[in-house]
Amino acid sequence: MITFRHLSRRPSVLHIFKVYYPDLFGGTLSVIRAICAGLKHKFAANVLVCSKSGGQRRLIVNEVPVERVRSFGDVLSLPLAPTYPLRLWRRIAEHDLLALHAPFPLADLVFALGFARKRPLVVHWHADIVSHSSLRWLVQPLMRRTLQRANAIIVSDRALASGTPLLREFADKCHVVPFGIDISKYEWPPRRPPHVNGRGRLVLACGRLVPYKGFDVLVRSAVNQSFEVWIVGEGRERERLERLIRELGVQDRVRLLGSVPDDELAKFMCIADVFVMPSVTDAETFGLVQLEAMAAGRPIINTSLDTAVPHVARDGIEAITVPPRDPTRLAEAINSLIADPERRRRMGDAARHRAATKYSTAAFQEGIEEVYRQAIASRQPARTLRSPTTGLLGAMRIAAALAWSDMRHRYVRSLLGPFWMSIQMAIMVAVLGSVIGHFSAGSTISRLPMLALSLTAWNFLNSVVLDSTTALQDSASLIRDRALSPVIFLLQCCFRQALFALHNLSVPLLLWLVLSPMDLKAVLAALPGFVLFVACTFGLSLVVGAVATRFRDLKPITESTLTLAFLSSPVIWSPAMVNQGSSIMRLNPLTHLFAVWREPLANSHVPMISIAYVLVCLAALALAGWLTVVHLRRAAFWI
Amino acid sequence: MPGIRLRNVCLDYPLYGAYDFSLKRRLLAPLIGETSTARTIRAIDDLSLEATAGARIGLFGPNGSGKSTLLRLIAGVYPATSGQVEVTGSVMPLLGLNAGANLDFVAADNISLLLRIGGRKPTPAIVDEIWAFTELEERMRQLPLRMFSSGMLMRVLFATATAFPADILLLDEWLSVVDENFSAKAEQRLLKLVSMAAIVIIASHDQGLLQRTCTSIIKLDHGHIVSTIPIDQNPARQKDLREKRA
Structure with missing residues (x-):
């Protein structure tokens, strides 16, 4: 039954993840931000995350209240925040819907132990655990219980729902909502600054400098070539990449630009000739950044992973898909695009068209809103039906x-x-x-x-x-x-x-x-x-x-x-x-x-x-x- | 949505003789060269069944055909030996004739206690309402249940069990003991429960009762389904029922 109170008030959603702005930038975070901002008139968003930096416990990021739990560093890509489960547990009752951005075993602990039964839960499945797969057996039962308890699971592409063994068990709960991109942010610049890109050979890549992004493959591919490579992003691999660039003697053409503001990145996207996403493992589930490059009308080179990556930008239409970890094939693909401006333009136009039609922000927001509403509605009767004797x-x-x-x-x-x-x-x-x-x-x-x-x-x-x-x-x-x-x-x-x-x-x-x-x-x-x-x-x-x-x-x-x-x-x-x-x-x-x-x-x-x-x-x-x-x-x- | 789904369910009921309950015997058995013979009987044999909201299923069959065991399996009393049992929704089982009542306690206490067991708070208003439904005299409220006749006891327990809507109601040989008047009233309440998206499963030997109250009758024998008879809502019978209520 819908009470008057529910009508007059926006349902409150708690987003649960390990890290948020301003501590880090990245694809998952921009998705959370996009959900918060896109649905702000329909749902009141809140974020609960960990933070290494200490500082303020509560702050407002883009009009969204963010609560940060102290973390003492990362162990196996997981923040060491012993009080997080407790804090999460205490916050649960204050919200109408819980949105868990998986994988995040620390939060799974709370759900698997059966706390939070009273609130509907939607799991945004961003990626499987790939980097520490030897410890899978430890967290998999937790993740399974969380998914069992979830009302809905949101994935960005059908390939994820069918390709992830754990998700296949819950196929009936999976909803495919592709990420959305606002292509107006990537309008063609009125004039192209001639000094940056006179030669038409600028290759751009972007992402956190972590191993699975495969930037080392891109650096290797640049050896004995004529194109320039700009890599935007920051991360723990930086030193290793710098050393590699020096050893290969490509420092004149390969540059690590560090992190740049969003509008600056959009500009880079617009002036680049080719966008490369050389990711090497299935941890790259979607590649939001390639979607951004598509919105900017860039031809893409991506890798043939088992995830959504080759489905977002398709081989031969918007992209050239090469095998992961293969610098030679990557260099060939880059050269073939550099050499053919007409093909670049054709692919870029196709990419922009696909981003505008298949991956619109409106469709994304509607899709998420639909799942959220269903989860909240389905939970209401369930609350009264649940047997109190269990x-x-x-x-x-x-x-x-x-x-x-x-x-x-x-x-x-x-x-x-x-x-x-x-x-x-x-x-x-x-x-x-x-x-x-x-x-x-x-x-x-x-x-x-x-x-x-x-x-x-x-x-x-x-x-x-x-x-x-x-x-x-x-x-x-x-x-x-x-x-x-x-x-x-x-x-x-x-x-x-x-x-x-x-x-x-x-x-x-x-x-x-x-x-x-x-x-x-x-x-x-x-x-x-x-x-x-x-x-x-x-x-x-x-x-x-x-x-x-x-x-x-x-x-x-x-x-x-x-x-x-x-x-x-x-x-x-x-x-x-x-x-x-x-x-x-x-x-x-x-x-x-x-x-x-x-x-x-x-x-x-x-x-x-x-x-x-x-x-x-x-x-x-x-x-x-x-x-x-x-x-x-x-x-x-x-x- | 409440639902029951059994897929190829088997249940081996262990038969314990007097000696099987003895720990000393069990420990001595290897010494005196006695091999343990775990005797079981297949009470439910490869049974598949599906019920969704609004279903009223009658179970019919001779003694020992597995009616009660099936109800207990659905209620979660017995674990299935093999096969899949999926039950969603809250289950209200009313199986044995006492159904958990303590005959030494007075009726009002029993109602409160049974409500608490069902997870409800027994406020005086609710207890009054339940008592009104039983149509028993007011002074009997403070009498121990052992002084009640079986029909009266049934009235109290039925009224208590159905006071709140449950998703799944399991009844074993129930409505056969009460008199006609109350039976019609009980049937009416069952229909109301079903209209609130509930599933009702009744096991009975009384085929007339099953035909009146159920949408389909399942015939059981030796733990498996012999036949399933759907009952179309006969208008003449409905009229008959209405007259009875009036």
Whole structure:
């Protein structure tokens, strides 16, 4: 349903990429800029990128707000910006549409992990990962999940959609929207400055000085020829290219011009005789720069890559297509054009015509707008249709509701509800306290709060694990008839027993308030250890719960094991009462599981060995828990 | 758009005997030379099915023909052994006769809890509306469900489950227990759900019920489709139905 608010306001689009003006210039960036500017009356554009330069976090570039996340340099062509995913996650809710300019694995991380489900996502597929293809296996799953989740994928040419293996899996989502070029920016100059190009042999190339652009091939092709080569652009290959130019002795005819402003580049395009794009890998997907040269009416020489490059300017019509990495063939092609002004003019006219008709800005903007609108519209009903019972959060919500109703039910049946258990525990503490007082020298009274707390904690662990052995069978109807995930009911055990434990906690709390000096600092110090305790308990219940459902005879085994564990672990007695060196004590994980929160409460330090032991246990439980969750789908067969 | 698409789906249902649930037996089996015989039954056998918005499909077949298993497969309870299962949209399964209700709880609590399980917030207004649909007496709201007759229970659960539109509604042997009056009302609500682009799949032995409510009936036997009968909307029958409602 479209609300009035949506009509009155431009939908907000967040463009997600690794870098933006003014830090860098390049094809992808000019596409983003063109989208922002071209659709500014229809969509409010925002850009979130990384920046190495530091400086301002927020700035306005061409009327578009740009937010920059600090990056500490590039590793494998990827900005090292650890806070980017977090920032992206926080920005998602503010926008109506997310436009990811791929490849950008840092953002894929956010989408693959399932954040941002609530917003429609359009992926602009600019290029595949080519330069570090050995690490593909690492990012490919992330990219696949992003594409799975995307509402639409925009590619610049059909060749990309059919030629990229990953995109072929999502062919039904791919929309071909060719880039657009405003040919009015490349109007024929009224007079050609005679001093620059009297000889009619100026070859122009343009692009970042990076290996895949293949400028070294162009430099090599210039050896023993008469044409001049101007290369516009900046980049990390500059030194190597300069050295190559010197070594080949072509410095008089080959010039690296560095970066130049856009209008200056347009001028260069107009005075050049031949435009060359010698790119050598499929990282060059489209070659926006050749489209610019076409708009300026230049004949093109491009390379026969598997991407859109040879489709934009076609061999024999607007271009001569040569094999990549072949300086000889490149030189031949350049010479053939230099030698034939009539052919140059014919090709240039064809190129300008193609740029004006096939690659108009209007068509580009309309195409993008259409995809954006569809993505926003398609997402609206999907938001209400999405089942709220999926995902971990949904599972926890249901488990909490079930646990809460369990506890309420205790109150329905009796006046005191779960407090009966607390009273029972208070009696136990009193009896055990007096008995243990006879065993040891210390004062009984001062030990009571800790005894009560330990009993509460043990009670929690014991009941969670015991409950979990029957939880799935007890909830068979909900699992089989309502298709709820079995994990919910193991979570329910944990939540329910946590609620009961909170009731029981009243006993140690009262004792602590009455008998101990108030020491909130110790309580705070014990909290991390307590979180570990609860996490281990849940992990244990997950594993035991699943296995005990599959193998029914595990329940009595679990019961007797828990009794044994209660007696052999320092729950009612403290480790100080027995021989510290006892190996059973040291190997018993429960000793350490209690130590991590009891020691800070008693104002002493937790031994490193205990922390390490607990963390190893937690890791093992996490692994076992993960395996359990994977196999828990079959639980419906067991109950 | 909600949709169900099953392609060559097979499901082997494992049959666990008393010994198969024993861990001790399992661990001892290699020692006493007993080879484990994992017995399975092919409950769904190479079944393909496609349903799009507005479809009302009836499943018909003898006991053990795989009707309930198929519904559970679509609901995501059982994982398919092989083949492709694609279900888009939210699924509201109402399969067993209790459908997750806790018979010890009073009716109102059950309604709230079931709504929460479905991800909805049970406001008093919604619960009132559901109760009005059941046409049961007001005082019964505070009675535990175990005191209800099966027909009354069904009314409460049906009213709760269909209170919010779901994309896909799966019903197993449902409308057969309630009386005629409520059945007509329930059918009306089902038709309304379907008009909101939902898919309804009903498994039943009652061929009359299926003919009245469905657009096509699938006959199942031993886990595969024997025949698919499309039902044209017979005007005479529609009239008959209308009279019944009036």
